């Protein structure tokens with residue numbers, strides 16, 4: 001989707017749990033150290049829900065914050081998309097639960113599964129539906145409660161993830177502001193490198209599969225790292241090239257907040273100065289589909305960007321999926 005904008009961001013919001021899990025806390029749970037985690041990932045702490053808290057709670061809180069920020073009422077929303085891999089239940093979609101809680105009676109809601117790329121995939125889908133003319137007020141939410149599928153005995157993965165959700169309200173563009181370009185890609189060849197093999201139809205939650213922890217995250221960290229860097233460079237370069245822009249045109253670049261070393265490796269190619277590069281991974285860890293919309297909401301609400309700013313966003317996740325977007329706020 002490139003060219004004149006059809007849909008623009010009217011408001012942003014975010015929600016993270018109150019409970020903080022620090023690297024020092026993790027030192028008491030697995031054989032790790034604050035030093036190792038900080039050096040390899042840049043993460044110092046992450047937010048985690050109380051066990052049993054569903055995604056819909058964070059997603060609804062983020063949605064209500066975005067609605068208030070946009071000055072839009074829940075009943076005006078006609079489309080709700082939740083990008084997530086940790087919805088409350090297999091069905092119904094978490095988007096339907098959020099729809100009900102915000103009073104969006106006439107909306108259509110559905111979830112979208114693209115792991116860490118869920119928010120940018122949702123932005124493209126909602127933007128296209130608004131461009132077609134059928135919808136006027138869309139909520140795009142990205143969020144995950146990845147701690148619900150973390151193996152807390154596995155030091156390779158448990159130090160990386162946190163919980164959170166972010167949201168934007170989209171409406172028709174004023175002709176200048178809005179989504180200037182998006183780029184989405186996936187490659188199922190690498191699905192085995194990062195997956196949650198249990199709980200689906202492949203490995204239903206039988207006692208044996210639960211015993212073997214198939215319901216937790218499996219990851220080949222080094223391979224994921226390598227692909228993440230190459231793919232995020234590809235996605236950012238492509239969306240900028242197609243828009244006839246360079247990183248110098250950006251007021252802010254928001255990369256997926258998975259690992260500071262991934263962000264730095266991607267930025268080796270682009271050399272975006274620190275003041276234009278958004279980083280909050282040290283505070284939240286990897287919140288999956290929540291990462292980009294949480295960062296966008298924080299950038300807007302801290303005044304780091306304002307109406308008219310050009311923001312680039314780029315992400316990578318399981319699938320593999322990767323994506324980028326350019327928006328004029």
Ligand code: ACO
Pocket residue numbers: 031032033036037040041116155156157159160194219220221222223224225228256258259262286316317318
């Ligand atoms: N604490 C201490 N030591 C650890 C820990 C830990 N938490 N985890 C692994 N180690 C050990 C390993 O066992 C290994 O020990 P060994 O040399 O004795 O075998 C050593 O540290 C080095 O392990 P590596 O896996 O080579 O470490 P690496 O530098 O690759 O860092 C990491 C691992 C942080 C997982 C990195 O590969 C990474 O970030 N990959 C990307 C993963 C990711 O971001 N996934 C999220 C989903 S996709 C996305 O959002 C981009």
